[in-house]
Amino acid sequence: MSLHTAPVAAKDRFESLDVLRGIAVLGILMMNVQAFTMASNAYAYPPAHMDLTGANLTVWYISHVFFEMKFITIFSALFGAGMLLMVGEEEGASRKLHFSRMTWLLVIGLIHMFGLWFGDILVTYAIAGFIIVFFRRMSPGKLIGWGLFWIMLSGLLMIAIFASFTLLPADMGPVDVGMAYSEEQLAELVNTYQSGYWPSRIPNAINGLAGILMVAFFGGRIVGVMLLGMALYKLGFVLGRWSVRNYVIAAAVGLGVGLPIVAWGGQLAIEDEFALNTMWIHTATNYGGSLLVSFGYAAVVNLACKAPWLKLVRAPFAAAGRMAFTNYLTQSIVMVFLTVGGIGLGLFGELERVQQAQLVVTVWIVQLIVSVLWLQMFRFGPFEWLWRSLSYGKLQPIMKVKT
Template identity: 35%
Template sequence: MQPETDRYLTLDAMRGFAVMGILAMNIVAFSMPEWAYVTPRAYGGLSADNQASWIFSFIFIDGKMRGLFSLMFGASMMLIIERAQAKGESAAKVHYARMFWLALFGLAHYFFLWFGDILFLYASVGCIAFLFRNWEPPRLIKWALILFGLGILFWGLQLGGLQVLQYFATQPDADPDMLKQYNEILRSNDFDLNVEDEIALHRGAYWPIVTEKLSEWYTPLAAVLQSIAETLPLMMIGMAMKKNGFITGEWDAAAYTQWAKRLVPAGLTASAALAAYLVFVDYDLISSLAVFLAWSAIPRLMLTVGYAALLILFITRTAHRKFIARVAATGQAAFTNYLGTSILMTTLFYGYGFGLFGSVSRVGLWPIVFAVWVLMLLWSQPWLAQYRYGPLEWLWRSLARGQVQAMTR
């Protein structure tokens, strides 16, 4: 058992890559109306550059970095449980204290900073994942895949049914009642792009933005129900990967290479095919939502695990390089970097800051992403050379432990 002061380079560096990659997708939700994340038709139009940027992100990034983050969360949770048990502490007490405070951080993040919070989701799902801590890796993976499949079935039946309705309702000889039902669905709040209202809100003052979220106080709970069938399986797979040594770099290079070859080309091909399908149907809202929530789930899972294998190969082969040390430090301070980007991005795009919401193209967002990546890499390592934890990691740990933790090295 590793001492608590020791770090797993693969865990930290993968977490660093994940938190950097998450920004590449989240910045769209920071800077544009919510539906812009799902389809380029919602905002920015169907110009070549807008479509190309959306397609690139959809194929290579969307959901995969969040997936890696979920794997890391499950693996780190397992590591903390094992260390608590090794020291004779109550693993349940340590874990649930951490999840309680993480949930509060998440709610504060959601209501007072940004609607795209994942911390409350992770805390809620983490409470469930703890129940499977004693399962062996094969059992964890088997049930993770079963739960994942049930999630696809749930969304597939709903959204696939909508796609079938859309097909028949748009035929020249469509049944009038079916056409009426179809049009009512398109006019419902679920498919209201609400672009102008969102722009006006986010270019305005701080308190109306908060008030809007407070009026829909149940949204974080709804997000848990919507995402649990993907997030819980990924955490369980992360737990299994910690137990069997995959995520800590203990496998042979040939095994990681084999998994990468199995999953990455097939996952990218399937994602590209789905992107081509959406181009073919002009990104209509029902098809876009169906692909986003249901049909892209399997290639997203394949690429999440495939990327993990590729990253472990890369990290272990370049472990001596300064760049990897900086990425690992970014991952060690991932909590601070994640919330820090929310502060930076809302200040940049919201009206109480620089008010750039809806003003920057998808392509124009990339220089901002690169700049924030550089900032993460520059501050994290020097800080951790002097201090044990990132600022928010220290606060979270102190609150969860019920006493102020030693900060300086």
């Protein structure tokens, strides 16, 4: 995700970056909706909350194969690419501005995390942004090497944790290891979110603090993917500079290898009824396979950006990408309104997975339309404008200048 603060003239923009960013910010909602509407453990351990049969199980499987970790990977890679685009490789004022941007991103992320939703990614991005800027002068080969190193380090740690479940005594179940809830715990959690905003801040704050601590363990995946994004920027991949032939090969390899791996792991999880002792398998296959699938998705999008006849189809996604920061935060605002009681409708624990998917598609449609309309009048999305103004220390012009 590149959350632009510097204005970029239309003629100087890379359409592929905008379209990729737009698709990514929409795609991550298909997974985030689960953490907004259900008990948080249901994300990693699906049986923890809500029905998991029939159409609901199908939605989980589709989400696992085509969405889980795929769009956040693209989002993260684009953050690295966007940082390199804005800062460049030389020393100067742009580097100072970068640290100002990351500082304010951290502040906004903390407000988002504790005021709206514990699943915030901005805090992690800000912390990673302070680090990866020092890698920007590396060659693509070194960036790829370091990126894969950090990704593998986090992956091995995560898989080891899930693999440790194979050592559990036979009489220990998901509730005993904290992967699921007792009926009383689940009822209390649902009631807390439905009862009002302030009561819901308690479990949200606990999960938020846990999330910050987890950055120390699993932040390597984010940092590593950002470094890969920087490499792909230098190689011209995310800028649409590869040939059609090379993008076709990239798409075929990424999707042809990645999707079957992820699909097999997901099917195994279903067949084993999400048994704890085999959780590490579909976790591992998706962790690695998601990198390939994300690469394949990005190749397909770049191919689409080379087709003039798809210009009208691309335009709404490009607009959504230019407003990625706003669309990400407004997704949280909408979801909190729908799920938390008192200030909203209090639908936490009420929406099955099929309904969650329907809700996500509705939000997609609205955000695509609003993004196009907003950018007809304004230079930035409202949150992009706020972040830019804070970073520069003065209010920035937001209205488009009529010519």
